[in-house]
Amino acid sequence: MSSALTLPLQRAWWRRKARHPLLAQRLAEPLPHLGFSQTRYVVIDLETTALEPDAGEIASIGWVVIEQAAVQLSQARHFHVAVQNEVGRSAVFHQLTDSDLEQGVALSRALEALLEAIEHSVLVFHNAQLDMGFLNQAMKTLWGAPLLMPVRDTMAVERKRLLQRSGAIRAGDLRLFQCRRRYGLPDVTLHDALGDALATAELWLAMNTP
Amino acid sequence: MVNDPNHPEIQAVADFLRQCLPFNEIPEAALQQTARQIQIRYVRSGQRFNARDREYALRILRSGAVEIRSSQGQLLDKLGEGESFNIHGLDLGEQGVYAQAIEDSLIYHLPRAQYEQLRADLRDFDRHFHSQRSRRLRRAARYQPNTNMMMLPIEGLISRNPLALSPEVNVQQAAGAMSDRRVSSVLITEAGKLLGIVTDRDLRSRAMARGLALTTPVAEIMTADPRTIDINASLFDAILLMTQQGIHHLPVLDGGQVAGIITSSDLMLARRDDPVYLVQHLSRQQNNTGMRAIIDTLPSLQVEVIKGGMRAHQISRVLTAISDTVACRLIELAQAELGPAPVPFCWLGFGSQARGEQLIGADQDNGLLIDDRATEQDLEWFAELAQRVCAGLDACGYPFCNGKVMATTDEWRQRLQGWRRTVDSWTRTPTPDAVMRVSIFFDLRAVYGDAGLCAKLQQHMLQRAGQNTIFLAALAANVLEQTPPLGIFRRFVVERNGEHRDEFDIKKRGVMPIVDLVRIHALARGVAAVNTRQRLQALMQKKALTIADGRNLQDAFDTIQQLRVENQSQQIAAAQGASNYLNPKDLPELERKHLKDAFTVVHDAQESLRNHYRQGLG
Numbered sequence: 001m002s003s004a005l006t007l008p009l010q011r012a013w014w015r016r017k018a019r020h021p022l023l024a025q026r027l028a029e030p031l032p033h034l035g036f037s038q039t040r041y042v043v044i045d046l047e048t049t050a051l052e053p054d055a056g057e058i059a060s061i062g063w064v065v066i067e068q069a070a071v072q073l074s075q076a077r078h079f080h081v082a083v084q085n086e087v088g089r090s091a092v093f094h095q096l097t098d099s100d101l102e103q104g105v106a107l108s109r110a111l112e113a114l115l116e117a118i119e120h121s122v123l124v125f126h127n128a129q130l131d132m133g134f135l136n137q138a139m140k141t142l143w144g145a146p147l148l149m150p151v152r153d154t155m156a157v158e159r160k161r162l163l164q165r166s167g168a169i170r171a172g173d174l175r176l177f178q179c180r181r182r183y184g185l186p187d188v189t190l191h192d193a194l195g196d197a198l199a200t201a202e203l204w205l206a207m208n209t210p
Numbered sequence: 211m212v213n214d215p216n217h218p219e220i221q222a223v224a225d226f227l228r229q230c231l232p233f234n235e236i237p238e239a240a241l242q243q244t245a246r247q248i249q250i251r252y253v254r255s256g257q258r259f260n261a262r263d264r265e266y267a268l269r270i271l272r273s274g275a276v277e278i279r280s281s282q283g284q285l286l287d288k289l290g291e292g293e294s295f296n297i298h299g300l301d302l303g304e305q306g307v308y309a310q311a312i313e314d315s316l317i318y319h320l321p322r323a324q325y326e327q328l329r330a331d332l333r334d335f336d337r338h339f340h341s342q343r344s345r346r347l348r349r350a351a352r353y354q355p356n357t358n359m360m361m362l363p364i365e366g367l368i369s370r371n372p373l374a375l376s377p378e379v380n381v382q383q384a385a386g387a388m389s390d391r392r393v394s395s396v397l398i399t400e401a402g403k404l405l406g407i408v409t410d411r412d413l414r415s416r417a418m419a420r421g422l423a424l425t426t427p428v429a430e431i432m433t434a435d436p437r438t439i440d441i442n443a444s445l446f447d448a449i450l451l452m453t454q455q456g457i458h459h460l461p462v463l464d465g466g467q468v469a470g471i472i473t474s475s476d477l478m479l480a481r482r483d484d485p486v487y488l489v490q491h492l493s494r495q496q497n498n499t500g501m502r503a504i505i506d507t508l509p510s511l512q513v514e515v516i517k518g519g520m521r522a523h524q525i526s527r528v529l530t531a532i533s534d535t536v537a538c539r540l541i542e543l544a545q546a547e548l549g550p551a552p553v554p555f556c557w558l559g560f561g562s563q564a565r566g567e568q569l570i571g572a573d574q575d576n577g578l579l580i581d582d583r584a585t586e587q588d589l590e591w592f593a594e595l596a597q598r599v600c601a602g603l604d605a606c607g608y609p610f611c612n613g614k615v616m617a618t619t620d621e622w623r624q625r626l627q628g629w630r631r632t633v634d635s636w637t638r639t640p641t642p643d644a645v646m647r648v649s650i651f652f653d654l655r656a657v658y659g660d661a662g663l664c665a666k667l668q669q670h671m672l673q674r675a676g677q678n679t680i681f682l683a684a685l686a687a688n689v690l691e692q693t694p695p696l697g698i699f700r701r702f703v704v705e706r707n708g709e710h711r712d713e714f715d716i717k718k719r720g721v722m723p724i725v726d727l728v729r730i731h732a733l734a735r736g737v738a739a740v741n742t743r744q745r746l747q748a749l750m751q752k753k754a755l756t757i758a759d760g761r762n763l764q765d766a767f768d769t770i771q772q773l774r775v776e777n778q779s780q781q782i783a784a785a786q787g788a789s790n791y792l793n794p795k796d797l798p799e800l801e802r803k804h805l806k807d808a809f810t811v812v813h814d815a816q817e818s819l820r821n822h823y824r825q826g827l828g
Contacts, residue, residue, distance in 0.1 A: 062218070070319070071250035078218035105215065113215070184314045186273040186291070188222050195222045198250075202316060205252035 007031070011148045020143035022115035031150055032122055036208045041066040041152070042117055043124040043204060045196035046131045049083060053137040057083045061110050062194030063117065064201045066124075069209070071201045077113060078194040080104035108142055111135075118149060126176050126200040128153035154179065154203050179203055220245045223318070230270060230292040232335050236328065247324040253311050260308040261301035267319040270294040274315025281306025283363055296325070364448050365441050367477070368462045368470035374399045377406075377429035381417045384408060384428045395459040397468060398432045404461055404468050406432030438463045439472070449477055492535045497543070498605040501536055505607040508532065509570050509782040516779045522771035523567075523743060530568040533608060534559070537576070538658045540602040544595050552588040553581040557599070557658035560615060564655035565725070566741045567771075570778055570788045574600065574608045575615045575650060577622035579663050584625055596623050615650055626663060630670050637674045640684035648675075648685065652729060653740045668738060675733045679823075682734055686823040689726040690816055694809035695719040702794040702806075710791045716777065717790035720770040720805075723812050724763060727819055731755065742767055763815055766808035773797070773805060 008031065015027035032039050044063040050056025058081050065075035082104040125131045128151050136146035158179045162169050172178055176199055177187060183206035188199050223245040227233040233241065250272070259269070269276075271291055278287040278295060286307065289295060300307045320328075329336040374397040375384055388396055388410070398406040408428050416422075416431040437455055439448055441464040448460060458474040488504060488511070495501045508529065515525055541557060560575035562568045576599075580592055596617035604610050617623045621632065636644040636651075652671060656664035675681060695703040695714040704712045725742050732745040735754045739745045743764060750760035778788040794802055 069251065071248075073220055073223065073246050073248045073250070076218055076220055076246065077215055079215040110215070184273065185316060189225075192221065194218055194220060198220065198222055202250060202252065205250070206314070206316075209252045209254055 007148060007150065014145040014148055018143055018145035020112075020115070022112060023139060023143050023145055023147070026115055026118060027145065027148055029120060032120060037069040040121045041124050041201075041204065042114075042121045043071075043197050043201035044114070044131060044135075045125070045193045045200060046134055047193045048130075048134055051130070053133045056134075057081070058107060058110075058134050058138060059083055060104070060193040061114065062192070062197045063114070064194070064197050065117070065121075066201055066204065069205065071198065071205065073198075075117070076194060076198070077117065078192075079110035079113065081107045081110050107138060111138060111142065122150045122152055123147075124152045124154065124200065124204050126153070126179075126196070126203070127155045152204070154200055154207065157207055158182075176200060176203070180206075183207070217246065220248075223248055226272060226292075226318075227270075230294065235334050236332055240328070240331070244320065244324065244328065247321060249319040249321065251317050251319060253315050253317060255311050255313050255315075257311045257315075258308050259297045259310075260306075261298050263297065265319070266296075266298050266322040268294055268296045268325045269309075270318040270320065272316040272318050274311060274313040274317075276309050276311050276315060278307060278309050280304055281308070362445055363442055364439065364445055364462065364472055367445070368441070368472045369393075369476065370470045372397055372461075372468070372471040374468065375428060376400060377432070378427050380425045380427055381413065381422065381431065382424035385413055388413075394473065395471065396428070397461055397471065398428055399468060402467055404436070404438065404463070405429070406434040407436040407459060407461060408432045409459055436461060440464075441469050445477065448472055452477070489531055489535050492532065493539055495539060498540075498602050501539065501606045505532075505536065508607075509788060512570055512775070513779045513782050516775055521768070522775040523768065525775060526562075526567045526569055526771070529570065529572075530563055530566045533563055533568055533572065534657050536606050536608070537599065537603065540599045540606075541595070541658050543602070544598040548591060548594060548598075551595075551659075552591055553584045554660040554663065555580045555584075555592065556656050556660045556663040557617070558664060559655050559657040560650050561653055563657070564653040564740050566655075567725075569775060570782070572608065573611050574603045575611055576600070576603075576617050576657070577615070577651075577654075578617040578624070579629060579667060580623070580625045581660070581663065582625050582627050589625075592623060593618075613650070615647075626667060629667050633667075633671050633674055637678050637681045640681050642688070645684050645688045649688065649726060649729065652733060653725075655740055672733065672736050672738065676736045682730060683823040685730055685733070686819055689723070689730060690820055692718065692723050692726070693816065694723060694812045696806065696809045696813060700806050700810070702802075704794065712795065713791040713793045715790050716770060716774045716792045720809065720812070721767070721774060723816065724767045724770070727812075727815055728763065730819065759815065762811045766811040769804050769808045773801065 011027045015024050018024040018027060042063050042065055044061065046058050047060040048056045049059055060078070060080045062078040063076065065072045123132075132147070132151060139145060139147045154176075155174050159169060159174055162173060176196065180199060180203050181187070183203060185199075185202055185206060188195065219242055224241055227241055227245060233244070236244065249267075253274075255274075271289055271293055273291055275291075276289045276295070277285060278289065278300065279285055281304075286304065287295075289309075295309055297307070297309055300309075373387060373391050373393050373395075375387060377398050377400060379387075384396055388394070395407055395409040397404060398408060406429070408431060412431050412433065417426065422431070437451065437457060438461045439451060441462050452458060452460060452474055460472050461468060462470045462472055488507075492501055492504055495504070512525055512529070515528075537557060537559070545551065556579040558564075558577040558579055560577065562572055563575060578592055578596055580589070584592070600610065600616050600618045610616065615622055624632065633651075636648050640648075652675070654664065654668060697703045702714065704714050728742050728745050728749070731737075731749050731754055732739065735749060735752055737745055737748045737752070739748050746755070746760045746764050746767075749755040750757055755763070773792070774790065777792045778790075781788050794805070797805065
């Protein structure tokens with residue numbers, strides 16, 4: 001992940017290489033600098049066919065938008081992506097089958113929609129490293145530059161908070177549903193990209209409500 | 211899976227809405243469409259919403275809890291997961307109403323446009339919000355008691371005009387002033403501004419223990435910049451602050467100015483009147499003396515809650531719960547000494563206790579129902595239990611029953627088979643004495659122990675009584691002897707001589723005629739409920755009474771009971787003993803009129819009962 005200092009430099013470097021006008025625009029626009037309630041967040045979750053960008057593909061993308069400290073479900077989007085290779089074992093996790101995915105859209109179309117949605121926004125993930133790895137790889141392959149946007153990570157926030165509080169983190173403590181429980185958020189059925197993005201967004205609200 | 215990426219199905223939200231009234235009734239497509247319009251917010255406990263909020267929306271609780279309160283802080287409604295409110299809509303019915311999160315809550319907002327669209331499109335959806343909630347709220351605003359005193363503002367509890375001295379006053383003068391005013395703390399102020407506080411303890415530990423001169427200025431021993439609390443804070447806030455800080459005195463500020471002081475004993479006093487607290491506290495007492503001390507506070511409790519708007523049926527429910535608790539506690543204490551019961555049993559409450567209609571000054575009406583397996587020797591254990599519990603009740607302020615309707619009387623302490631035989635003989639030969647007993651006995655309820663035994667006995671009783679018209683007619687004749695105190699030209703009939711000259715007994719002439727005649731209807735129709743309001747409900751449902759007659763009787767009952775309770779409260783406040791005698795001339799014109807109307811309803815109902823059983827009455 002880019003540190004706050006190097007992100008503007010990296011963006012300046014890559015925006016000239018970007019071969020898609022939307023990607024170039026995203027890398028050129030000023031970075032958001034206001035507080036939580038004035039910032040637009042796009043909370044994203046990916047379903048992938050493997051845990052490494054080199055080994056798998058993006059199978060679906062879901063996102064919800066937070067504006068003025070409220071999740072705006074009218075801006076929620078959910079894309080199933082037509083994968084190139086068979087889905088393999090992770091279908092068990094994601095409840096997607098090859099036939100579902102055959103009805104999906106081209107990855108480029110889903111990512112274009114994403115590029116449009118994240119204008120002047122901060123991206124939020126639960127475990128950003130994993131999903132950003134896939135997004136950067138895909139953007140680079142398609143359009144020649146990574147998605148160098150400001151990113152927040154609910155998992156990282158919670159890891160830091162738990163370490164400060166108890167000094168130790170047990171296995172499973174950082175899983176999304178465990179984190180939600182600690183904020184008094186209701187249990188939800190996970191494992192659909194949009195559902196996970198929404199669950200993450202609610203957690204982000206709870207983390208940022210004073 | 212057909213899915214439009216730009217209009218996705220948001221399953222988590224749709225699944226939740228489907229479980230919420232009235233969203234469960236809207237068609238699937240509209241539900242999905244609705245889910246996509248939701249905005250989600252997270253609020254911390256304490257967050258308030260009122261009609262001044264810019265945002266007009268239906269708020270649906272996804273998790274957490276919210277209270278709706280009137281502008282005076284009276285609790286109107288409490289909402290949990292899946293329930294919703296529109297604060298602007300509520301404000302139209304109850305101005306100044308506000309909602310407050312009492313837990314961290316996740317709230318779904320349905321924006322105004324979509325909310326009103328749904329109401330316009332779907333009649334059932336509209337009806338839910340239009341009538342039910344607003345009517346419920348109006349009713350609640352009138353009747354709901356302040357059961358949750360913890361959330362009331364401290365304003366009403368603080369001592370105004372607290373002792374305040376300037377910082378240069380010396381320790382001796384301060385101690386003198388505190389003694390004169392009989393207070394345990396003094397505020398140190400300068401030009402109305404709070405500088406510090408000095409308590410009894412400070413005088414002890416910071417002045418005397420250190421051997422300071424009596425001429426030392428109080429400024430040297432005061433706690434400077436003490437913790438304060440705002441006048442709008444709740445009782446709960448005050449208790450929390452005191453507990454957390456380990457302090458007993460809190461200066462109260464109103465807009466930065468000293469408005470008074472609140473102490474931990476003020477708070478104890480406030481909590482003593484909370485019925486919930488009373489029941490809890492009773493069940494922890496170890497002896498009769500402890501319970502008696504609590505029971506003795508009940509009259510003043512009644513005065514307070516009636517003044518606060520509690521209705522007769524509510525206070526009687528509370529008082530019944532309290533006498534149940536006392537009986538249960540006495541049984542537990544007795545068992546702790548006598549050892550466990552040899553066979554299952556059930557402690558029965560009769561009369562007003564059974565009906566949940568007890569008021570101040572009730573005597574005890576109880577009995578023991580024992581499992582048939584009990585041996586003669588076992589029965590001795592129960593005789594001893596009855597002895598202890600009845601004596602305990604008397605000691606706690608529930609006097610022995612004049613008619614000996616008590617578990618200590620052999621006839622009122624029997625095995626199930628014995629009870630059945632007694633019921634049989636009463637119904638077979640309805641002598642005046644039997645009929646009198648029946649009218650007490652047929653209102654019965656399990657207070658402690660095996661409620662199944664009580665249900666069996668009640669079943670038997672309903673079977674015997676319901677089909678026996680001769681018995682019912684005898685019962686009716688007895689009931690009809692007591693008429694409402696209304697003469698010709700609707701004038702009140704009062705006692706002409708004696709202690710209660712110009713008064714009438716509102717219980718005997720007003721309450722009991724309704725209770726009695728509702729009981730007969732209930733027995734004739736096999737209604738198992740014993741509470742008068744519940745019996746009326748059941749009779750209307752079975753169409754044994756028309757809705758109009760049933761409602762009229764219920765209104766009459768409520769009106770008379772309310773007057774009776776208010777009359778009692780006035781007697782208590784005037785330091786007379788609470789009695790059931792009332793002088794109609796003491797009533798305001800309107801209430802006199804209501805009372806006459808109520809008596810007329812009773813009179814008419816008696817007439818129709820008389821006609822119904824005319825043959826049997828001979």
